[in-house]
Each structure stands twice: as C-alpha cells, then as structure tokens.
Amino acid sequence: MPVKKYGVWKAKPVSYIFQKNGKTPHLELKFSDGQSGQALAAINIKSGTKNQSQLVYWSDEDFKHPIVNQLEDLDTGFTLLQGTDEQKLGGLALDYIRGNLFQRQNGKILSHNIPGPNNDIIDSLQPIVDKSISRKATIYLYGSRFDNGNGNKGIHEVHINQGNTDPYQNENGVFQDGGFILHFNDHWEAVFIGFASQAIHTEDGPLDPGFPIPREDFLTWKDFLDPVITDIEVQESPVVISQALVNPPGPDNQPESNPETVSLKNRTAKAVDLSRWKIRNKDGQFEELRSDSTLSAKGSKVFEVPFCPLSNQGGLITLLNEQGLRVHGVSYTKAQVMQGGGVVSFNL
Template identity: 30%
Template sequence: MPIANYSILKGRVKDRKRATAQSAHFQILIEDAQGVQYRVAVNAKSKVAPSEVLYFFSDNYTHEILDKIAQAKLPTGLTAVPSKPNGLALDFVRRNLFDTAQMQPLPLEVPGEDNDLNDKLDLYIQRAMNNPDAELYAFGEPWGPETKLDQYFAFLPGRGIHDIHMNQGNVGQFVAQDGIWQDGGILIHFTSTNRWVALFLAFQSQSFHTDENGHAITKVPGGPQPVPEMADLHLIAALVKPQAGKPERVYILNASPNAIDLAGYELVDKANRREPLSGVVPAGEVFVYALNGQRVVLSNDGGSISLLDPTGLKVAGVSYTQNQVSQTGRLVVF
C-alpha cells in the first residue's frame, strides 16, 4: 500500500550523523517550538542495484510549492498532508518540482571532499544547524512515538519521519509502496533572507513515468520506462494572466527536424485537469495553443503545466510562481 500518514515535519536542526556502510541513512535531529525532538532518516544508499542514490540539490530554489507553504503557516512539529494535487504534497512526476534529467548519482562515501552524498547532505544540514533562522521541512512517512530512546540521538520517546525520497515508480518488493502525491524531500527556509534550499532524492531503479497508482509505465513488463535523452517538444512560455477578454496561452516548441502531430497529446495543470491538443507543429517552429478555460486553467497563484504524449508519458513539464504572473499580459518564459 502507499506510505501511511504522509506528513511534513517542520522544525530547527539541532544535530546530525553522517551515514555509514553499516547504517546507510543520514540522520538529522529536529526540534519543534515546544522542545519536542524528532529524527529525520534520509536514505543515502539504495537497497536495489545500482546502489548510488540520485540527487538534485538547489541552494536558491523557487517553485510555487513555496507559496503554498507560506500561505499554510504550518506549525512546527508534524502536520498530516493529503496526497492530492494543488496542496502541499510533493510529486516528482506531476508537480514539476525540478528537471529530473538533472539528477546525478552519488556514492554514499568515498575519500575526498564534496564528492559523495554524505558530503552534499552535510554541507546543507550543517548550514541550517548553524543558522538560528533556518527552518527545515521534511516530507515523508512519520513513525512513533516509541516507548524507547531514539537509537541515534537518545531522546525519549523516539519518533521521526523517513521515506525522504521519491515514493513511486518502484520495482520488485517496493512496488507495494507506490503512490502519487506522496514523494519525500527536504526544504530549508532561511527566513531572514527568504532563501530556500531544496534537497530531492530518488533511486536509480525508479521510473519517472508513472500511472495514476504511482506504478511505473513500462514498455517491457518488469522494466521501468527510461527517461528520454531528449524531448522533441518543449514548453517554452505561457500567458498565465492575459488582458481582459483574451485567452490563456501555452507556447510549444518543436525542436525536431520533422513536423509533429499533436493528436493524442494532452496538457495537464496543477489540479490534474487535462486538455487534449490538436494541430500540427512544423519542424523548428513554435505552436501557440489558446486555452478555452473549460479544462486546463493556469492559476495566478502559481502552478505547473505538463505535456503528455499519446501513451501518457510526460515529455515536458514546467512550473511558475505567483510572483512571475504579477503583471497582466506578460509571458512567463521557462
């Protein structure tokens, strides 16, 4: 079954322990405003080959999810989050949180500096630990409270959150944990400068193309659909806030040397509304699609746009923030 009680843990970083070969989780000690302590267990090695974990880190992150978090004014501690679109839930496939093609594999620990996952995590977590205005948000599955001391930081009762990684597109025994709108991750907010850091992890065995149950979409049974090396269609701009009486528009570039028929393709917005496309995009040209306002709607509060091919695979995905659509009539360029 999908992970239980999907939640966000908010608090301040008090300590950390690097992962080891014997304990392949990077451990983070978090404390809420009431002094209650929690442990965040971050996978630093995969149980399914290849063992190196994929990572995407950004130390100046922008995305519409940050607007949602600010509006929610979450208390410290654990907050349950519905696994559905247009809320606080993370989904690597549907929310366009980042370009998954930019994820890189890293080993848990190798000699040298800043060249393994331990080093990368330690850099950001220590920065938060040493900054009194830093707030950490961990997305995943909570556990506890337990009747025993925490085995890493010795607080009582033991409790915390894990599955701080992509939680869909799995293989083998982990397919049972698949689900959508339940991915893990870490966001760190440095409040005095209003700067955000994002830490996202996935396993190389997972697929970035999943169905509505979070299962990998495959061409060959048992094998996850690989991410295309290069997509021919790109979402390059959108008119999210048009002048009165004008339609919202999406701009699609065909980068291939051949015309592409859009029959069977769909646009998807942040609320998972879908709109079928039609028309032909000539080679090397931009197709401007005017939305009719009956299906896909581009929210002025920030949102995402995905382009699915006729088989349901996402070939392009972008996001935009509320601040990017503050001016009427201005294109958002991706």
Template identity: 30%
Template sequence: MIKNYHVLKGVASGLELDDDDSPHIEIRIEADGVSYRIAVNARSTVPPHDLLFAHVVGFEAPILAGLAGLPMGLTDLRGDHPELAIDYVRGGLIERDDLQVAPFQLSGPRNDLREFIEPLIEDSLDDDTMHFYAFGERWGPEADKKDAYFDFLPGNGIHDIHMNQGSEGSFASDNGPNQDGALLIHDTVSNDWIAIFLAFQTQNWNTDAATGHPLSGAQAGQGRGEGTRRPQPVLASSVRILAALINPINEPDGSERESVTVINRSDMDVDLDGWQLADAADRRQGLSGRLAAGDILTVMLAGGEGLPQLRNKGGDILLYAPSGLVADRVSYGRSETANEGWTTLF
C-alpha cells in the same frame, strides 16, 4: 503505499551519519519543543547502490506559500493538506533528467552525496531562521524507546525521504501517487528555498496514476515530470567549470569583481562564441574567443541587472554550450565563501 505520509517542519540541531549496510544522513530537528529525526537515504541496499540526486538552489513552486504557513511539527498531508503532497512524475516540481547519479562517498572534493547534503545542514544548525521541511513517512512517537542516534525521548521521525513510486519486488508495496519524499530548506530572512530530491536508479518514472506501480512494458528510468527546471549536464563536454571567486574583496568604488574560471580539458581548441555562464536564477553572460587545448580562462562577471550574480549564501553556477544544453553545473554552500577574497575550487 506508505502508511503515514507527513511533512515535518522544524529547525536543525544535530547531524550524524550511520555506518550500517543501509547508510543514512541523520538530522535532528526541533519543532515546538519536540525532537524528531530525519533519516535521509545515502545509498541503496540493492544495486545499483548510488542514488539519483538533485540539489536545486532558488527553488520555486506553488506549494511553498502553503508550506511556509504550516505550524512547526508534523502535518498529515493525506488527511489535512493533500494540496501540499509531492509527486515527482506528475507534480511539475522535478524531472528525471534533473537528477544525476550521486555516489555515497568518494575521495576528492564535492563528488559524492554526503558532500552536497552535509554542508547544507551544518550551515543551518541551531539557526532559527532556517526552516527544514522533510516529506516522507513518519514514525513514532515511541514512548519507551530513545532515539538511536540522538537519545531523545520519545523517538519520533520521518524516513522514506525519496521517490515513493515506480518500485518493483519487495519495495512495490510502498508505491503510490502523491506521496514522494523530499527535503526543502527555507531561509526565512531572504525567502530563498533549497530543494533536495532523491530517487533510486531502479525506480521507474512511467507509473500508473492510481497505484504508482510501473506501467506494463515501461523501462526503468524513462518518463518525466511536467515542469522542467534545467537540463541534465552533458558529461562529455570539453569545457568545464574549474573555480570561482564568489566573495571577492570590495573594490575602492564599492564594486565586487566576481569571476568564474573554465578549462578546456580536450586536445583541441574550442570556439567559445555561443557559450554562456549562468547563475541559479538563469541570468546569463556570454563568452567569446577561442580557448586552446588544456588552457584555462577566468571570466570576470559584469554584474548588473539580468547578468549572473554569485550569492555568498550558496548557489549554482551553470555553463551552457551553444546547443542550449548544460555543459557543466557546480554548486557551492555558504561555508565555501566564508573567506573573503578566496577562490572556490570545484
């Protein structure tokens, strides 16, 4: 069991990436006049090294009202607010199938963990309306030791911002229920939330409710939480999302013509009847016709109540196959929509 399970609430003021054998994304947080550092794991020290990752835009959960009411700084979740603790397996916030393997760093756009997390931080730096909530184990205050990355004194921070159960070997001592880590970001102006969930591929999702240890005979990676948000993308899909016009130039009548471009990457025609595009709020628009092998199709979003709307501050775009499974899902941040009339490539 981790020793000091806390949540840190504050405003981001700095971002660094360490380059040691266990890389983290380091975030400086200011809270009521005190500086802290959030150390977010970006790669596992043991194989398989790539983490499991979920980025949920428009996140909803019963704990959010309680989090918003917390004071800035550290809150002891075991002693003061156990009702705000996170448990991936039993809490209903996330499922194993919601998480995808995320390489630490790869060439190419938006295909690794850094390129999902760092823009979220950069867009929120020194913005008092954006509140960060980091769940994990606290350290400090270290009165005589400056922070290793941001040089503030005393050293303070939060780490273990990932699933903290289902581990074996040398990491088993950290297992426990109701102590999982996560990073949540709250836009207090729009009241929108973003959630980042992280886990290691070696962790088991069939865990004992009392100890958090893997259940005897259970295989790693199996097991699920109780609250499905959205299914895992079907990576073998022949139709994928290629681009989107998220922040179009306004028409003379004041309307906007948002669009999503899809591609048939296979060598066979695809019947698009039954396929759907959706936004992070799961508002959907149906597709139709046939898409020839290798062709692209730009779909104009109709807009209006109950239909997809692409938020300029960031969001998700999903493509549903006729089976009801997600054939593709892409995410974008506010920085990618800054140029009005430009198309975002995925």
C-alpha cells in the same frame, strides 16, 4: 499499500551525523519543532536495492514553486497528509513525477561514500545541511512519521516512494514522495532524493498507483541520466513548455478577453505530431490539442488553452503525450506572474 503516516514536519534543524556503514546508510538529522524535544530524520544516502545502490539527487538553491505559500502557512510540527485532500495535484503532498518540482535532466546519479571531494551524496548534502543549521532555516521534512513509544520518534522514507519493483513495490503510490524544503530569510531551497533503479513513469491509478510503466523493462532514473546515452533525455522530452501567458491584458472571463496561452518548442530536427497530446493545469483540467497539431523541426507554436485555465496565483503546467505520459512540466509562482506582466518564461 500507501506509505503509512505520510506527512510533512515543520521544524528547525539542530545537528546531524552520517551513518556510512550498514545495508542502508543514512544521514541522521536531528530537528526540533519546539513542542516535545528533538526528533530524528533518517535520510537515505544509499539504496538497499540489490545490484543498484546509487541514488538520484536533485537540489535547487533558489526553489520557486507554488507549494511554498502553503508550507509557510503550516503550524510548526507534524501535519498528516495521508488520506487527506492534500494528496492531489495542487495539494501539499509531494510527487516527483506529477508535481513539477524540478527539471528531470538536472538530476545526478551519486554513490554514497567515494574518496575525494565533491563526488558523492555526502559531499552534496553536507554543505546544504550545514547552512540550514548555521542560518537557522525552517525545514519541511516529507516522509513517514515513526514513534516507537520510548522517546525515539521522527520521520523516514524521505525519498521518492513510487516506481519500485520487488521487494519495495508495496511502498508504491502517488502524492506520497519524501524530500525536504528549506526556508531561509530571503529564499527557499529544496532537496529531492530517489533511487537510480526506480521508474521515471508510473501509473496514476486507481489501479496500481505508483507502479512502473511498463511493468517490466522500464526506463529508470539511471537510464535517463546516464551521460553515455546522450539522446535519451531529448527522446523523453522532445517538446518542452517554453512560455505561458498566464494573465492576458484586459478583464478576466469576458467574451472579449484575450486568451491564455502556452508556448511549446520542438527540440528535435524532426516534425512532431501533437495529436491527442494534452496540456494540464494544477487542478487536473486539460486542453487536448487538435488532431492536426504539428510542431515543425526546431519550431515553436503558441496554443490557446480555454479549457485549461492558468491561475494568476501560481500553478503547474504539464505536457502529456498521447499515451498520457509526462513529456515536460513546469511550475510558476504569483510573483513570477507579476514580475513578467502576466507572461512567464521557463528556463529550458
């Protein structure tokens, strides 16, 4: 069952408190869209999952992603995304697994209320929220809208909404994740929150979209980001996208045009067989790599992508293995294409 009334709310943050007690403590953020008084964003700071209460947290203080151009054009207030064409690759809806919003390995597993400085989710969220209020940033809150009819309205489910098992599997879906993005005068920032118990790979659909892959004994964010298991991240992402030639010199779409390319790098000490792997763009088009494609140990190779056009206006590039699971993904903006003379390099 999809998240009800899923959408994005464009507003100004006003004030907040941390509700630290109870089964599911929250950051309660009051915001105003200038239309009908203040509303409330209930943002989880602790998981309600039994035996695993930790969250996984990503923040980006210099968020560069093509979605920001779409956000800036939104009218102030709530925009419903559920059931619209925005719930797809390249649309306005968030998807932590398919949208290439962040680099997975940059996440942190955090508890909600540990004594001492800089060691829990509250310590991480508070300076970001303080700055957004003091500098009058515009906030874009993603989640499920609620309104109980007596003036208590707002948004909740401001976190990843896929990869769940019982009792939360009914909330699973794709392109319906929560989070919040901030627009300051000179830059963008973003915060994405999930639960450590959720799966890092989920079904695309149409059958059981957002359900864990595999259904049992799946890899969780807790597993993936566990500092004790030092090689798990490389096992999941043995090959990464290091560079893309998005806008080659010369005319576009002509027989004599230079091809667009994607450069892949092998991070391991063993050769990697790329047979049936795919490179996918923001529109879901893909280039399937040849059956004899191999990357040598620690090697790099440039692949032409004639069936996977890369937009000069900004886009996504995702590498999928032979099972269709995401190995690595990046995003880029129009500004990055222009600054690099058509070439975009990605920090690994």
